[in-house]
Amino acid sequence: MLTNYFKIAIRNIKKHKFYSAINISGLVIGIACCLLIFVYVKDELSYDRFHSNVENMYRIGLHGKIAGQEIFTTNSCLPLGPTMQDEIPGVESMTRLNPFGRNRGVVFKYEEKIFSEFNIHYADSNFFDFFSFELLAGDRATALKEPNSVVITESVAKKYFESEPLGKMLVIGNGNETFKVTGIVKEAPTNSHLKFSALLSFSTILDDPNEIFPGWTGNSLQTYVTLNPQTKLEDVNAKLEDVVAKYVGVELEQGLGINFDEFKKQGGIYSYVAYPIVDSHLRNKFPDDLEPTSDIRYVYIFSGIGIFILLLACINFMNLSTAQSAGRAKEVGLRKTLGSQRGEMVWQFLSESFVYSLIAVVISIFVCYASLPYFNLLSGKQLTLEALQDPMFFISAAGLVLLVGFLAGSYPAIYLTSFNVVEVLKGKVRGGMKTKGVRSSLVVFQFAVSIFLIIATMVVYLQIDHMQNKNMGLDQRNVLVLKNVNRLNTQRPAFKNSIIEQSGVVGASYANNTFPGANNINVFRAKGVEVDHLLMKYYADWDHEDVLKFTIKEGRFLSKDFASDSMACIINESAMREFGWTEGVGKEIIDFNFETPQTIQVVGVVEDFNFESLKKKVMPVLIRLTEQSSNLYIRYNGSPKDVIASVEAIWKQYAPGDPFEYVFLDENFDTLFREEQRLRDIFTVFSSLAIAIACLGLFALAAFTTEQRTKEIGIRKALGASVTNLSLLLSKEFVILVLIALIPAIGLGWYLANWWLADFPYRIELSPLIFIGSAIVSILIAWLTVSYQSIKAASAKPIDSLRYE
Incomplete structure (x- = not known):
């Protein structure tokens, strides 16, 4: 019996090649996404669990x-x-x-x-x-x-x-x-x-x-x-x-x-x-861990995206199966007349669904193997082929065969076997009209998910652009940072002077802080006030302002012209507010980070500059003077390759036995947005896949609907209807469904965008243009998907349409 069911299933797949290809393509995309996200989530949840006593x-x-x-x-x-x-x-x-x-x-x-x-x-x-x-x-x-x-x-x-x-x-x-x-x-x-x-x-x-x-x-x-x-x-x-x-x-x-x-x-x-x-990896409240951490929320988000994409693929299968009900009605009627029980026919239709699912899963496994390097780039992982050879991967694949087969096939199987024998044999069952409301609801769901992902992608893009282009209070472009310069010991002043003399070098400055980040957070007090304050403190030389291009709001920067600056400091605006001052210059601060507390005088206030993630407000900062330190910041003009070559040549003169290490300051700061950039890329890829799946289904439904209305189109065209009128008539139904899908998508998008943006002190405002733009994009995509079939049918000769039956 089962063998017979599968033979019939294969025969029907071959008979309807176009719709079969649409179904299998959608399922392959959905299942491959699901399997890759499963591997990603499994890896995220496995952190540190290899320890025996974990x-x-x-x-x-x-x-x-x-x-x-x-x-x-x-x-x-x-x-x-x-x-x-x-x-x-x-x-x-x-x-x-x-x-x-x-x-x-x-x-x-x-x-x-x-x-x-x-x-x-x-x-x-x-x-x-x-x-x-x-x-x-x-x-x-x-x-x-x-x-x-x-x-x-x-x-x-x-x-x-x-x-x-x-x-x-x-x-x-x-x-x-x-x-x-x-x-x-x-x-x-x-x-x-x-x-x-x-x-x-x-x-x-x-x-x-x-x-x-x-x-x-x-x-x-x-x-x-x-x-x-x-x-x-x-x-x-x-x-x-x-x-x-x-x-x-x-x-x-x-x-x-x-x-x-x-x-x-x-x-x-x-x-x-x-x-x-x-x-440590997913639920860590401490931001300075030994390795970059992730967030359990992103595991939930990616898992949700994978499930929704799989659902979209299953919906395509259900829609096309029920839409083709007229073609299968006579088959059902004849089988019932010949004594077939409904349960047997349900299993027959489910077996077709399982065959589709099995074919799709097998293809999806090969897609996973081929796309793993690209998925690693997208997710920031270092997954190997071993992850796809894990028994759990194949168990999951087998589970998806059963899940997708049942999920996609259960409703069509129940619907198709519910036809009344008498009505079928009298020809009263029409092309899936009873399921039109269900199909419309499923199309609305598909596009609601797709539109939500478009909104999410636009919000993440705009927030990252806002962070990257925000005035950070310092100029991070064209700055080369040499690390571990303290290896030069007493040669550091001479080394700096040699660097400054090089062509293309604008200036150089020693500092002990590695941007972005706060290396030292210490306790300070305003003199005469018994209240403690936490400030980020670092040491820099007098050229620091010229190299990083701070904006002086009050007073001056540290200078070699003032011997007293060894006991002076610069603070930022946040530090001034922290101490409750309206003016900073001339104020005295007690630095407790010595055996004997030191009293230092504020000689300048700089505009707040972001030296950490833009998920944090700017910390109070205090800068003290040093003539040499562990990092040398070099501002340059022109070709970075030429500057690196000349600086490396100088390094080899002063430290011939030590490795030459450098980073670019703007690249360092870009790492602050890595998590958001990864989220943006993932949303972009998965929203594109979700739209592709939804459009596959819409394209097939439009083709099927157009096929069902071929005679109507011929009559309308014979009576004078234009190609434009007919195209709009055939497209209108689907565009209306997309407009309906906008309502839940915009509501969910607005809520979750606000939830995500709440983590950022410096965030974009949710403009109506984001939602209007998403609506226009989705309507255009839907219209372009349907219009090909509509225009093709409307352009046909009336005589060909009227001969259809």
Whole structure:
């Protein structure tokens, strides 16, 4: 019986090649999108789950608030981990990392080979007992135990060593410190929030820990703990509050002059928070993580898009199947007359749907393999073909065969088998008229989804354009940034002077902050006022204003002409507002970040400039003077290639044995919009696919409707109707459906656009033009889709139309 059903299904597919091609094409697009999004979502949800004890592993973050300024950071202090293990019941183990080469490269040398390596960390000796990274060579228990030990990844080992690396000596860092290779570790999986090129033994820097990690308020480490499975997370976080009050409170009182209870009464917050390690990637409240994070909301959005695109493809199948009901009515009538039961015929029509689904899924798998590199570019992933060879991928594909087959075929099967035998044999069943309302509703749904995606794409495009073209308060164009210039030591002034003399170089400035971002956030007070304020502080030389082109709102910038500027500072407008001043020049600020607090004088106020993501308001900033630092900002004119060549030549004169590293400032800032750009690209691609699927269905429906009205068209044309009139008559019904679809699409688009834009302090206003433009685009697409069939039918000779039957 089943074999017979499938034979009939294949026969019908061959008989209606045009409509079969439309159905299969739509299903292939929908299923391929669904499978790729499944792989994407699976990868997003798999982050850090390869660790053997992951369900009991937690990270520690810090939530702080002083004078209205909030801090969320993954950093914690040196004594926190051991104290938690000793004093909080249920904490079974802990390990710590100190990111050494997080924002800059670290020089590695072996004989004549010299490179910069990134993602270098100092790690506790129990690192490999705590985490499940695969150690290929060396002892997990002792690899990071001794001072000056290093564990390197496979790729780093191949870069430096031609033979067995264990026991070899690597020179690491600007201090030319020697480390012994004690282990080789496999590269961290791509779905890990913690990636590294090398791990240095933490004991190397613990000879005088207070010098590097000052007490309980020196937060620069990553702390991880494991909890007993019976321990509740809320109990641990409650105990952490006691630990903070006991230890941090003492240091805060020494630094701020008020006790911890008074600090909290003033609205201050200083709280360590434990959270699951598996939340690091998608549910992380801390923006400064070791690796770029994502957002669980985007997983929901992409999953929703995949489901909707699959639904659009299924709707095409349902619409065409029910529209062709007249052609199948006699078949149903004859089968019923010959004794076929309705249940048997339902299975027959469902089997046709399953055949369509099976063919589409098989083709979709090949489409997934072919399009994976492009999908990686679109999603920012590094998925390999292994992801498409996972058993879960094929289980999902098999599940889609059943789901799509049932979803797309159930309504047509039930409808087509509901015909009354007598009416069918009398010829009273017309071309799907009973289902016209259902078909119209489904077309409205298809275009509502498509129009919503058009609106979403336009909103994301406009918001990104707004952010990229917003006046950021500094000129990031034509600025080259040399990193790790502190390797030059005392030669830095001479190096800068040589750079300035090069053709095409406009100016150069040393600064210790790596834009975009805030490297140091410190506590300050206005002199004579017992209120604390958090400001981002960095050091720069007197040419900084000329290179980054700040706008001076009040006073002047730091200058070599004033010896007193060593105890002076520049603040931005946000800092002036933070202190409650209407004028800044001449005011005095206490800088607590020294053994003895320093009083510094404000000599200038600059216009607010964005140095972080535009998802944040501009932080208060304080700039102090330095004559040399770790980054050299170079403003240039003309060809960047020529400037790089001349600067590199100068670098090789001063540092012949060190790698030349540079970035462009505007490219650095572009990374701030990467997540939004990815969202824009995904919306663009998927909205295009959704529209394509909807148009495929509309095109086929228009062809079928035109075919059903061939005789009517001939009569109207014989009576004098023009091609234009007939074209408008045939197109009007579908355009009306698109107009109806605008109502839910605009409502949903407006609501979700406001929800997404709420994250941006600097956002576009939702203009009616966005929705009007989306409406015009969708109507034009629908009209162009239908008009081909309409004009073709209206242009035919009346004699051919009247001979149709």
